[in-house]
Amino acid sequence: MRSAVFHGREDIQVDEIAEPAVERDDVLIDVTAAGICGSDLHEYAAGPIFIPGDDPHPVTGETAPISMGHEFGGEVVEVGEAVEDITVGDIVTVNPILYCGECRYCEDGAYHLCKSGGFTGLSGGGGGFSEQITVSSEQAIPVPDDVPAEYAALVEPFSVGLHAVRNAGFSAGDSVAVYGTGPIGLTVIQAAKAAGANPVYAVEPQDARRELAAEVGADETLDPIDTDAPGTIIDRSDGGVDATFEVAGIDQTVRDAIRSAKHDGSVTIVSIFEESIEIEPNDIVLGERTVSGTLAYEGGPKSDVEFGAVIDMFADGTLDPEPLITSRIDLEEIVDGFETLLGGEHDEIKILVEP
Ligand SMILES: [Zn+2]
Ligand SMILES: [Zn+2]
Structure with a gap:
């Protein structure tokens, strides 16, 4: 079968690889769609980072070359003899946490x-940019019929946004600011609105991304190039919002996210950074602000907790993945997809690879 395999930095190839074996607790999935994620781009441009390069990953025992793709879903075509709650024909999404x-x-x-954790599709164990993959049945979460199968690929990034919001500790009616409205920032906005945040400010330099932020629920969008975005937020919210989220991964947005939270407010950093940054610690101390980081979402035996909540909210329309899907491409076009997302000028959010 065909699979996009990471061989090294800037070297991803669509290879013919062996069909995955189905063990007792496994399910075999025909992949419907898999999303290209920012962390995939980091691996391609600067990796291996999460991908095990020289030392085998402690859970999978694998090193590169490995198949990529950790945001995916598809149809179950075979189940191991010990699998009880998933049957052939089910559409599932996959919680990739190892x-x-x-x-x-x-x-x-x-x-x-x-x-020693990791992710299916980054740490070994096959990947979603493949015709098929086997995963532990614990990782496979059924998606109901009324949710389009390709949305199964968006449950993972939405779970990142949901997890961040659940950890931020604000209440319905509280004000929120989101710095950066790429794929994850857009899921944070939707999850914050679902949690009752009001108003939600979105700060983003790209016009198309600001428009999408408004489309998915931001009450006001601000361009940090033309305006003093944190100053505006501080003015409108009597000294700062209740909670801010940093989803851009650069020093300026971290400083702005801290500064525009109210005294005793919360600052949640969701980004992964390529470099060290400078912040002003007194902005945290003098306002008794709480700064915390959130990573991914619950996994293992709790694989279905946050993933299940997202699926339920896809089903009832509380969360809408459709505006995030900007392109659908074939597996053979995957490197072009990576190059487009890494290039400067594009209006892409989520490119779905359909193997
Ligand atoms: Zn991802
Ligand atoms: Zn452990």
Whole structure:
């Protein structure tokens, strides 16, 4: 079968690889769609980062070359003999979190914080940019018939936004600012609105992304190039909003996200950074602001908690993945998709690869 395989930096090839074997607890999935994620781009441009280069990944035992793609879903075409709750024909999404099951975090049920954790599609175990993949049945979460099958690929990024909002600790009616409205920023806006945030400010330099932010629920969008965005937010909210989210991954947005939270407000950093940054610690201390980071979403035996909540909200329309899908491409076009997303001028948000 065909699979997009990471061989090294700027070297992803669509290879013919062996059909995956189905063990007792596994499900075999015919992939419908898989999304290209920012972390895939980091691997391609600057990797291997999460992808195991020289040392085998502690959970999978694999090193590159490995198949990529960790945001995906599809139709179950075979199940292992021990699988009870999933049947052939089910549409599933996949929670890609891999974990050791033995460290203090796994013992506490925080599988996504596992000391030696990883992700299917980055750490080995096959990837979604493939015709087929097997995963543990624990990772496969059924998606109901009334949710389009390709939306299964968007459950993962929406779970990142949901997890960030659940950890931010604001209440319905509280004001929120989101810095950066790429794919994850847009899921944070939707999850914040679903949680009752009002108003939600979105700060984003790209015109097309600001328009999308408004389309998915931001009450006011601000261009940080033309305006003093944090100053405007501070003025409109009597000194700062209740919660801010940093989803751009640069120093300026971190400083602005801290500064535009009210005293005793929360600042949630969702980005992964390519470089160290400078912040002003007094902005945290003097206002007793709380700055925290969130990573991914719950996994392991809790794979279906946040993923399940997102699926339910796709089904009832509370969350809408459609505006995020800007292109659909064949597996053979995947490198072009990566190059487009890494190029400067484009209006893409989520490119779905349909193997
Ligand atoms: Zn991702
Ligand atoms: Zn662990």
